[in-house]
Amino acid sequence: MKGKCIVIGVTGSIAAYKACDIVSFLKKQGADVNVIMTRNALNFINPITFETLSGNKCLVDTFDRNFQFNVEHVSLAKRADLFVVAPASADFIAKAAAGIADDMLTTTFLASTCRKIVYPAMNTRMYDNPITQDNIKRLEHYGIDVEETDSGYLACGDTGRGKLAPVEDIEERIMLLAARDHDLDGKRVLISAGPTQEDIDPVRFITNHSTGRMGYALARAAALRGADVTLVSGPVSLKPPMGVRIINVRSAEQMFDEMTERSDQADIVIMTAAVADMRPEKCADEKIHKVTMPDSIRLASNPDILSYIGEHRKEGQIIVGFSMETEDLIENSRSKLERKHCDLIVANSLREKGAGFGCDTNVVTLITREETKELPIMGKDQVADRIFTFILDM
Numbered sequence: 310m311k312g313k314c315i316v317i318g319v320t321g322s323i324a325a326y327k328a329c330d331i332v333s334f335l336k337k338q339g340a341d342v343n344v345i346m347t348r349n350a351l352n353f354i355n356p357i358t359f360e361t362l363s364g365n366k367c368l369v370d371t372f373d374r375n376f377q378f379n380v381e382h383v384s385l386a387k388r389a390d391l392f393v394v395a396p397a398s399a400d401f402i403a404k405a406a407a408g409i410a411d412d413m414l415t416t417t418f419l420a421s422t423c424r425k426i427v428y429p430a431m432n433t434r435m436y437d438n439p440i441t442q443d444n445i446k447r448l449e450h451y452g453i454d455v456e457e458t459d460s461g462y463l464a465c466g467d468t469g470r471g472k473l474a475p476v477e478d479i480e481e482r483i484m485l486l487a488a489r490d491h492d493l494d495g496k497r498v499l500i501s502a503g504p505t506q507e508d509i510d511p512v513r514f515i516t517n518h519s520t521g522r523m524g525y526a527l528a529r530a531a532a533l534r535g536a537d538v539t540l541v542s543g544p545v546s547l548k549p550p551m552g553v554r555i556i557n558v559r560s561a562e563q564m565f566d567e568m569t570e571r572s573d574q575a576d577i578v579i580m581t582a583a584v585a586d587m588r589p590e591k592c593a594d595e596k597i598h599k600v601t602m603p604d605s606i607r608l609a610s611n612p613d614i615l616s617y618i619g620e621h622r623k624e625g626q627i628i629v630g631f632s633m634e635t636e637d638l639i640e641n642s643r644s645k646l647e648r649k650h651c652d653l654i655v656a657n658s659l660r661e662k663g664a665g666f667g668c669d670t671n672v673v674t675l676i677t678r679e680e681t682k683e684l685p686i687m688g689k690d691q692v693a694d695r696i697f698t699f700i701l702d703m
């Protein structure tokens with residue numbers, strides 16, 4: 310977020326205190342955060358809180374004589390990369406929809422030409438009122454994003470729509486829009502993640518230790534850089550990254566179908582999934598199948614998805630595989646690069662501390678036909694980002 314100017318508008322709503330978390334988060338990400346409060350917001354929170362969290366003066370009144378009030382709203386409007394109003398009261402939405410500019414927030418909002426997002430928060434009846442709904446449509450008509458509210462128990466005792474959207478969702482959306490240069494804009498990225506499950510019978514299945522974290526980190530990194538991302542995921546307990554199309558599968562055969570159906574349209578295909586090489590063979594006679602279990606499970610081979618996609622690659626496509634090795638990391642990974650017709654293999658040594666399944670870090674070596682590049686231990690989000698930087702340089 311370094312070098313990005315984010316303006317956060319805070320209006321008179323009980324949810325105003327939640328804006329503190331957003332400001333603090335963005336500041337930690339390196340953004341230049343500027344908060345503008347309405348006078349009504351002052352009833353809920355003190356500007357000093359925002360000033361301390363953002364390190365910038367919190368603006369309230371257009372006619373603040375202690376400050377360069379003259380063109381402040383215009384200069385901030387010009388600098389802003391993204392303008393977010395959270396929480397946005399019914400009053401603010403009505404004013405903004407009508408083009409009223411009678412305080413610092415509405416004036417700067419009207420003068421800004423950057424992307425604007427409004428997160429409503431108000432009583433259910435106020436939110437559901439057709440006047441508010443018409444005002445929201447009006448803002449959308451002018452190209453302003455108005456996000457859905459959450460539903461639930463509200464501070465006024467009512468239950469229903471009107472609760473501020475979850476703070477993590479607001480933060481993630483801001484990151485998606487402003488966090489990075491969108492150097493993957495227009496690129497379609499297809500990623501597989503997680504384990505596969507192969508049924509032995511209706512109760513038991515064979516699986517592996519994959520948590521899906523590396524694949525999910527890659528999907529998020531690509532989305533942050535502007536790519537159109539599809540994630541084909543085995544069963545994991547991770548929240549799908551925002552802005553990513555997710556397709557859930559269980560078995561290797563399902564993963565094969567979903568990946569190969571989409572791989573033609575992708576510019577970059579990355580297989581991180583720990584695909585089970587074998588599956589219990591289905592027996593026509595269920596009875597025999599049960600009787601023979603579990604002493605002698607007859608196994609059939611699963612399709613090698615990466616090899617298939619590599620063999621059927623389309624022009625200009627980049628195919629990336631992962632390899633997990635316990636010994637001869639480079640040699641075995643190089644052989645996979647050839648065998649599976651990839652452009653890049655991301656190799657993990659399972660012997661290395663902080664690498665592989667189940668941890669938040671990874672230690673990888675990037676292997677192409679021309680180059681072998683070892684990266685130091687780092688978080689999986691960082692590894693994911695480095696992989697895309699490497700791919701873009703290839």
Ligand code: CTP
Pocket residue numbers: 561580581582583584585586611612613614615616629630631632633645649
């Ligand atoms: N892979 C795949 N389909 C399979 C097995 C693996 O697409 N049926 C992909 C994995 O997603 C990974 C790469 O191939 O990107 C290497 O996976 P790995 O399990 O390390 O290799 P294997 O093909 O299983 O080879 P080996 O048996 O030598 O470990």
